[in-house]
Amino acid sequence: MLRRLWQKPLWRSDKCYRRFIWTLRRQTPYYPYGTLIRSLIFGKQPSRRHTRYMPHFSSEDLSILSNYCNDIKELAFEFTRKDVFLQRDSIKTFLKKCTNLTRLEFTIGESLVDSSWMQGMLQPVREGKLSNLRYLAFYSILFNEPMYSSIITDLAQGCPKIISFETQWKIQADTLKMIMNSFPNLQSISCGILERGGLEILVNKGGRLRKLELGHVHDEITQDMAGRFPILKELTIHKAPKEFAMFAENWTIQQTMMTFIDLDCRNFKLDELCTIMRNCTKLESITLRGCNGLKAGMLASVAMECSDRLKYLTIFNYFYLSDNELVELSDRCRNLKRFAVWGTAKFTQEGYRYLVKNSVNLVTFCGNFKELTTRHILSSIIERGQSNIQVFKTGSRFRLYGRGKLHEVVYVPEPSMVNDDHKLTASILVDFARAAPCLRKLRLDYFLKDLDGKDVVSAIHQLKNLEKLAFSPSFSISQENLSDLDSHPRLKKNLPTRYLVSAPGKVILFGEHAVVYGTPAIAGSVNLRTYLFTEKREDGILEAYVPDIGLDQPVKWNTELFPYSKVVNDKKEEFNEELAESLRSLAEIESDKPAIVRQQQSAACLALLYLFTLLSNRFPETKRGLTIHVRSALPVGAGLGSSASYSVCLTTGLLLNFEYISLTSGSQGAELINKYSFLAEKIIHGNPSGIDNAVATFGGAVLYKKGSMEPLKGLRPFRFLLTNTKVARDTKTQVANVRIKFDKYPGIIKSILDAIQNISDHFKTVLINEDNNITQDTMLEDLIDLNHYLVNSLGVGHSTLDRVREITAQFGLHSKLTGAGGGGCALTFIRDGVPRATIEAVKKSLSLQGFECFETLVGGHGAGALNTNDTMTAQEFMEVGLEWYDGIDSWRYFA
Ligand SMILES: Nc1ncnc2c1ncn2[C@@H]1O[C@H](COP(=O)(O)OP(=O)(O)OP(=O)(O)O)[C@@H](O)[C@H]1O
């Protein structure tokens, strides 16, 4: 056990890493831990989660490691952030001692290191100190840089035994030639794109290749290459050249060693696939994605050609396949171990039933089956009894990660279909547990809304071998139910204790204020966002750090004092005036700040307390503790929806922490976030239309009408300049002032609102019907002017906003107020072709007036979140520059 632990040390936190170094330092001849280490990763630690921890390695640590570890076989270095990396010379000294190294992996951020740095570091390699190296991997670098030629030459000189080369980047033909010449023993190559001329080089020089993975290959394949192609065991092509199908016939004749293929070839025909299967007599694993030329009969042919040979089958998006193909598959392929079908297929429950009942050797069964189909599949497993199934994954969504692309298919149940007969029940789960005693992994990615939490948990307890479980949490499963899972012998409940959440601000193009009265408005998200960090605590305290609104000190509450009795459990989604009232005094902020500031702070706190009380009451009292930190790139109270962005962050953070949604809840999660954030908006705004929180939740550009929302798909990425006049105002007062006018002059105001409605309608019609960008731009400018004057006449204008209009007009640009008006921000449209110099000049003139400008595109991601258990502390969250968060690529967006 000890040996295994030390073989490949992984560190989940700083504490864990420091402890490791500490132990190493104090090792004795009786406990030579260092000699047990075989693999080290100097970078983010691998994890199935979305965020990964990166220890702070120091040169001193490296010298300790090189003193004590004398049998390292695998090393990975990550140079992606300059601030966290090690000295070149310490790595050099370290490498010198790694004489048994067989695998070396670099993940290098572009432009972070230069050629002389790399060459210096690799000196021991050049000197032949790493002569046992066999596997080489380079990630995140561009291969057309001359710098890498010198690295490859260095490595080739010192490591003649290299047999595998991996990168995810484009390889130019010349670079490939150099790689093949440098490493004559290469057996495996994996790269992102193979540039023109590359295939020919592989054919000429890849005589020893056995494993080939290519992201995309240029259309240069020729029949002549077929006979000369290396004899492979494994082939993966993520986007095959056009002629690949024809080529296949001649090529496969000699592919007698091939066991595994993964193909993504649009033009592939059934004949060619059959040829591959017939000729490659050892083929046992087939993955087919997007081979649209393979029409009906494809699976039946696979079954016929491969029969008992086929063990692993994965198919993506084959709409035309029907049940009789599943029958053929299960009748002929008696050794099938894995069946996975993702995306669309015409298979019905009958087909799946047949497959499950007949395929006795199935160990893995996956797909994005609908709930009803899942119910039937489970029933078949139950009817058959004694199943060998170890992995069962199904759900309403699936994600497929290819090379740099992400497909997501979400199944949305039709309301009429969701009746009791279609749902999974806890008793089905219990019976399933009995029928599939070997089950290790289970994913049921539905909102199992109406199941009794207790029954579900007791069903899960029956699955004694279960190691991994995923299902979308629902109201019926309480925290107590979930805690009961802790006693499961193998299942580890591993929910995040820290989340990072973010949501965008918004800009209203047309229809602010009018939208409160039910007319449509057009809005989109902007690339300025609010970020919220949450961390669970066990002491029943809620602590909030909200510096953007002038709260310099954290605010703390004892959550025992919250009025939970006022929460009406089955009406949580409706605004509860009584609950808000009873929290008002707790949310009051006492300080020497002006009353207006204190009022805004109290509103922000009240929104937090309201949502916290509402959502935390399903947890036991001791578990109702949380620390939150909020930071925003949005100016507060400037018309860019800072309050909605804040409300959406709060809601998302709380829904995640109190397990109403999970990081994978997707659009169903987004619906919930939108509903609850509207309640927070009500607290801050009084009478919001809901447009701001809808945009902050769903992102993109929308046509919003109270209660309904239509995404404006295909909207051009219009460019805007936002100018914050820095005149403070609050939305609540502006909306209330318009209401007073409306009540006083209903007829007049109604016709202004109608005119505003026409603007939004006109904008949408022109977008749909007019293809000419110049005409679209001119229309947009006209509508901006019209809308500005119309909202001005509602009394929400301001002299500074007019000043912005005047200044931008001098440069031929059109502006309007945006959001609640009365100060705040103006929106200036930058039509296509406006030179950069003009934009800079406008910005300069506006800043001379004391205004602040931001350039923005409209429409981007809505609310997103990630698990930061292993990657970030609260302190780091507050210290890092906000732009850093946008660079994180593991955000999970809900919509
Ligand atoms: N970063 C933040 N931290 C805490 N509270 C915030 C934050 N941003 C906004 N708020 C809350 O929202 C209020 C500002 O809302 P207000 O609606 O007046 O402005 P806005 O949302 O920026 O503009 P608009 O609604 O016109 O788009 C603040 O007074 C505060 O209560």
Ligand SMILES: C[C@@](O)(CCO)CC(=O)[O-]
């Ligand atoms: C002024 C308003 O129309 C937009 C505020 O961003 C108010 C609302 O819709 O809630």
